[in-house]
Amino acid sequence: MNDAASPSPHLAPLLGDEGQALLAALRDYDPGQELAVATRLRREHPAELVSAALTQARLRQRAVAKFGAEDAYRMYFTPHGVEQSTRASVAAHRAGRFARLGVRSVADLCCGIGGDALALARAGISVLAVDRDPFTAAVARANAEALGLADLIEVRCADVTEVDTSSYDAVFVDPARRGGRGRIFDPEAYSPPLSWAIGAARAPGYAALKIAPGIPHEAIPEEAETEWISDHGDVKEAVLWFGTAPGARRATLLPSGAALVGRGLPDPAVRKTGRFLYEPDGAVIRAHLVAEAAEDLDGGLIDGTIAYITADELRPTPYATAYEITDELPFNLKKLKALLREREVGHLTVKKRGSAVEPEELRRKVKPSGPNAATVFLTRVAGAPSMLIGAPAAPAVR
Structure with a gap:
């Protein structure tokens, strides 16, 4: 299902036999010895290829914590993608919810390097993965190929605000929440803005909108179910779900999947410290x-x-x-x-x-x-x- 666009010139050399051999050789290299490793490799390989391979090797090592070694050492990354991509366990949980809702196709808007698209495809869902940055889209496409999921993932380089999602069962939107000066706290400064993302999420039967876990509750639309997700006790994200349980609040704990749902209780009483x-x-x-x-x-x-x-x-x-x-x-x-x-x-x-x-x-x-x-x-x-x-x-x- 992938489109026919050729790989980015920054990525293409790594996809060939020489690039693959270099990446395999660098799997366990010590970043502290990078200068010596680079000097040695440049005697046998083009300098640009060595530089690109070393960059990917560093990023893959960082990505193991999010994606696990088996996937991370087959995938491709951007520095921003490693930092901002969804942890694999969280993406798998969300994909599972979509699948249990009967969703068979999802438009993944602002897909980044494709972490969520990969999880959706592994859940048997066909995905349109959209990102406006050509290199990022090329990386997402390469990841779909590397993990054997290209038949279920179409990657498109486009402005998400101009993509027609009417033929899809659901939409997933992950707006960029970081800018040149770091983290963005104003939801209307997201890219695209939260108001646009909510509008896009209201259109299909189901939708999920990834937001910062610190979002003020008063900024949450009444028709959305809000799910806060932690992994091994570390809060990772919040998600606005549309078409599920309007107004509900849910805390989901991974890896167990235990979910606590709000019952509208008043604040607990204050009491003496017990045992x-x-x-x-x-x-x-x-x-x-x-x-x-x-x-x-x-x-x-x-x-x-x-x-x-x-x-x-x-x-x-x-x-x-x-x-x-x-x-x-x-x-x-x-x-x-x-x-x-x-x-x-x-x-x-x-x-x-x-x-x-x-x-x-x-x-x-x-x-x-x-x-x-x-x-x-x-x-x-x-x-x-x-x-x-x-x-x-x-x-x-x-």
């Missing part, structure tokens, strides 16, 4: 679903403005990490230092929420030393600066 403290996953906090997590745990908040849940009972949950609390003290570094010394704590994990003290600053001042481990929470309890000391109560269920 256990639960730290909600970032996706739960971003989705404003701490109340739902607290209800499931029969817990309350330690402070009305702090997203820490306290409870007297330990319950397994995928939506928060549990800690058993042994001590609650007013904020006082001398007392903390004395307590840690008494318990021979040398492995100190510092967490903070609602405190101006930086973890490294605290470690320097208390100078932990000894064979034991502990976790200290710098926070507020019922409005008062406090320190809670404890340890993980059970492994997090992700």
Whole structure:
């Protein structure tokens, strides 16, 4: 299904036999030795080809964290693409949702290097992948070929605002959220603007619009379901879904796929610190679903403005990490230092929420030393600066 456009001149040499051999030879090279490696390779290969291969080798090494070694070392990247592309696990989750909705074709607008298009194709969905940058589109096309998915992915270099998507079951839009000065916080400064992307998402039966996880809730359209996604506890993105569950809020935790859906609960009550403290996953906090997590745990908040849940009972949950609390003290570094010394704590994990003290600053001042481990929470309890000391109560269920 790919169009017949030829590869970018910056990419084409790497796709030939000589370029492929160079990339294979550079798979495990040490970037710290790049000058020596480049000098040696330029004795046998054109300098431009060596430079292009070294660039791809570096990018592939960086991309392993997002795509896994098996795919990353077959794919092609741009520096921006490595930074901004969707993590493979997140893309696979989204593609799975599309497939379960019965979607068979998707227009992937602002496709970048094709990470989402690849996941959609692997879910059996045919994809039109569109990007306005010729080199980026060439990289996306090369990735479809490299992973054996070219029959399901058509890559088109075009302005997404001029593409007719009416023949597709669904649209996926991933606007650029970085500019020349870094991250863009104004949704109308996205490329294309959020308002255009929402308009495009409203047209088909289903649509997903990738947005920054910090988007203000008041900026979310009423007809959209909003899903915040974390992977191994790290919030990766938010998605506006159209055609699914208008107004719903969902926190999805990968790799398990556990999903907490809003039930419209009021804020949890503030209560005394119990035996256990639960730290909600970032996706739960971003989705404003701490109340739902607290209800499931029969817990309350330690402070009305702090997203820490306290409870007297330990319950397994995928939506928060549990800690058993042994001590609650007013904020006082001398007392903390004395307590840690008494318990021979040398492995100190510092967490903070609602405190101006930086973890490294605290470690320097208390100078932990000894064979034991502990976790200290710098926070507020019922409005008062406090320190809670404890340890993980059970492994997090992700």
